[in-house]
Structure formats: structure tokens, C-alpha cells
Amino acid sequence: MASEQEQLQAIRDRIDVIDRQLLELISQRARCAQDVAKVKEAFGDTSTFYRPEREAKVLRKVMELNPGPLSDEEIGRLFRELMSACLALERPLRIAFLGPEGTFTQAAALKHFGHSAQTLPQRAIDEVFRDVEAGDADYGVVPVENSTEGVVNYTLDMFLQSSLNICGEVQLRIHHHLAGLVPDLKQITRIYSHQQSLAQCREWLDANLPTVPRVPVASNAEAARVALNEPGSACITGQGAVDIYRLPVLMPNIEDQPDNTTRFLIIGKQPIPASGDDRTTLLVSSYNRPGSLQALLQPLARYGLTMTRIESRPSGRGMWDYVFFIDFDGHQDAPAVQQALAELRQQASLFRVLGSYPKGVL
Numbered sequence: 001m002a003s004e005q006e007q008l009q010a011i012r013d014r015i016d017v018i019d020r021q022l023l024e025l026i027s028q029r030a031r032c033a034q035d036v037a038k039v040k041e042a043f044g045d046t047s048t049f050y051r052p053e054r055e056a057k058v059l060r061k062v063m064e065l066n067p068g069p070l071s072d073e074e075i076g077r078l079f080r081e082l083m084s085a086c087l088a089l090e091r092p093l094r095i096a097f098l099g100p101e102g103t104f105t106q107a108a109a110l111k112h113f114g115h116s117a118q119t120l121p122q123r124a125i126d127e128v129f130r131d132v133e134a135g136d137a138d139y140g141v142v143p144v145e146n147s148t149e150g151v152v153n154y155t156l157d158m159f160l161q162s163s164l165n166i167c168g169e170v171q172l173r174i175h176h177h178l179a180g181l182v183p184d185l186k187q188i189t190r191i192y193s194h195q196q197s198l199a200q201c202r203e204w205l206d207a208n209l210p211t212v213p214r215v216p217v218a219s220n221a222e223a224a225r226v227a228l229n230e231p232g233s234a235c236i237t238g239q240g241a242v243d244i245y246r247l248p249v250l251m252p253n254i255e256d257q258p259d260n261t262t263r264f265l266i267i268g269k270q271p272i273p274a275s276g277d278d279r280t281t282l283l284v285s286s287y288n289r290p291g292s293l294q295a296l297l298q299p300l301a302r303y304g305l306t307m308t309r310i311e312s313r314p315s316g317r318g319m320w321d322y323v324f325f326i327d328f329d330g331h332q333d334a335p336a337v338q339q340a341l342a343e344l345r346q347q348a349s350l351f352r353v354l355g356s357y358p359k360g361v362l
């Protein structure tokens with residue numbers, strides 16, 4: 001029987017051959033992306049280098065064809081990065097996100113656009129919108145809802161003032177760590193974190209550190225920065241900030257719900273063609289009379305469209321006047337959706353399609 005070294009050498013020789021083939025194929029793929037860019041430029045189509053519907057189709061296809069042993073998610077991630085690098089050859093994307101560096105929103109931006117995108121931290125959600133509106137960023141990433149804490153009202157309210165579209169969505173599993181320079185939990189005198197994160201870890205904090213004051217700050221990354229500089233303090237933050245600030249993790253994954261997930265929206269100027277598995281978000285308002293909300297929603301049911309979410313927010317136009325954010329499955333270019341929307345529009349005092357976009361793939 002061959003020795004361990006001989007067996008390993010034989011397998012590594014095979015890996016070397018495969019790597020060379022992979023390299024050649026990846027380079028061929030990248031050259032194709034360059035050719036795509038030349039065609040787009042020749043036709044003056046320079047505003048649509050980024051094609052989220054095409055990316056969603058590519059990711060779904062490779063995940064469907066995946067023979068294993070790597071998981072569909074791993075394969076998806078590898079191809080995500082491959083496309084990100086190919087797109088950067090065509091034109092590097094600038095992505096504004098709710099900063100600072102190390103926030104969950106940055107992690108969501110990188111998950112959605114891959115690591116070849118340039119991420120630009122902004123101080124607040126309205127600055128993300130403004131950066132994209134002004135053309136200083138191609139797209140923006142903002143949080144919209146959390147599975148434990150519910151909707152991020154500020155993001156929804158921004159759509160009342162902004163003309164930007166929703167171009168995509170991405171979901172991120174949120175893990176919170178207790179981190180800091182204190183040698184053990186008993187010596188913690190203050191805990192800093194974003195208000196939402198404190199809420200998402202409330203039960204753990206009540207059980208383990210009930211008497212330690214909890215101090216809300218603007219972001220988890222800011223909490224990490226304070227914990228690094230203030231003796232006795234600790235923070236609740238994510239892996240991104242732990243890595244950036246090199247903070248020791250005192251207790252990992254302290255979120256109360258193990259499947260704690262946040263959904264983020266991609267905002268931009270471009271309408272997105274159908275990808276085959278899409279979601280549409282509407283901003284509507286009904287007339288203030290009995291049964292009007294029901295009448296507003298009826299066309300969706302009549303045309304067999306599945307509504308997945310409805311949120312109401314004060315309209316800002318007067319007391320007790322509300323707007324509704326409605327998500328349903330389907331794309332606005334599909335005939336059934338067009339008919340449903342035409343009917344719905346007749347019942348609405350305010351009507352805007354915020355976007356049709358591929359459902360998050362990864």
C-alpha cells in the first residue's frame with residue numbers, strides 16, 4: 001500500500017491540474033464579461049452594467065445544478081464572488097450603506113454585491129438615499145425589517161420623500177456577540193449597542209447581566225469603538241465590527257432568537273426586468289371611507305397574487321391618514337400583475353410601484 005505521503009501527493013497532483021483548468025475557465029469567463037461590457041458600451045447601454053435579474057438567474061441555476069459535495073449555499077457564494085469580480089472588470093460598483101465600517105448593513109452589502117464592490121459608509125439612512133439620488137453611489141443598502149424586532153420605520157418613511165426604486169433584497173442571519181476588553185463578565189460596568197441589538201438580546205441580558213446599564217448608541221460598530229476605549233465597558237456587536245476593532249468575544253451568539261434575521265433593501269434608480277422569481281413592493285393609500293382598504297387589496301386576491309407583507313405608516317398628510325407598504329409575489333411586467341395593479345390604482349388615493357426585483361437568492 002502507498003504511504004500517506006504518496007497518497008496525498010497523488011491527490012494534490014490532481015488538484016493542481018484541476019486548479020489550472022479552473023484558472024483557465026475563470027479567465028475565459030472574465031473575458032466574456034469584458035466582451036459584454038463592450039457590447040453594452042457600443043449600444044450606449046452604460047447605465048445597466050449591473051444586472052441583478054441575470055445574477056439571480058445565474059445563482060439559482062448553479063445552485064440547482066450543484067452535484068455536491070459543497071452545499072448549494074457555498075456554491076452560490078463562490079459564484080457570487082466570481083460575478084462580483086467579473087462586474088468590477090466592466091465597471092466597479094459604488095455601494096452606499098448605513099455605516100460605519102463593520103455594521104450588519106455592510107455585511108449585507110458584501111453578501112449581495114460580493115467583495116469586489118466598493119462600499120461607502122454613510123452616517124444615517126437618509127444619507128444613503130441622498131448619496132444614491134445624487135449619483136455619488138450606484139446603489140444603496142438599508143435595513144427594512146428584523147424577524148425579532150419588526151420593521152425599520154425610518155427606511156419605509158424615506159420612500160415617501162424619495163423617488164428611488166427598490167432593486168433587490170438580501171437577508172442576513174444576525175448573530176450578536178458580547179465583546180470587550182474586560183477579563184470576565186463580572187467586571188462589566190456598561191454595555192453599549194444599537195437599540196435594536198439590545199432589544200434582540202434582552203432575555204439573555206436579563207438572565208446574565210441584569211444590573212449592568214445598557215446604553216444605546218448609533219450603531220453596533222460605534223458600540224465596538226467605545227468598548228475598545230472605555231475601561232470596564234463591553235458591547236453587543238457583530239462579527240464585522242469584532243474583526244475590524246479586534247475585540248475579544250466574551251460570549252458569542254447571545255441573540256434571543258436563534259433564527260434572528262434582518263432583511264435589507266437595495267435601492268437605486270434602475271427598473272429591474274423579471275428574473276423568474278420576483279417580488280413587487282407598492283406604496284399605496286386608500287380613500288378614508290369604510291371598507292376602502294379591503295377594496296384596495298381585492299384585486300391582488302382576484303388575480304391570484306400572494307401578498308407577503310403589509311405595513312402601515314402615518315402618511316404625513318394629516319392625522320390618522322395612513323400609507324401602506326405592500327409586498328406580493330410576482331413582477332410588474334407580468335400580465336396578471338399589470339391587470340391587478342390597474343384595478344388597484346383606481347381604488348387608491350396614492351399609488352406607486354416602488355419596484356419589482358428578484359427575491360434574495362443567498
Ligand SMILES: O=C(O)C(=O)C[C@]1(C(=O)O)C=C[C@@H](O)C=C1
Pocket residue numbers: 033036037049050051052054055058082083084086087090
Ligand atoms: O450578463 C451580463 O450582463 C454581465 O454583465 C455579466 C455578469 C456575469 O458575470 O455573469 C456580470 C455582471 C452583471 O451584473 C450580470 C452578469
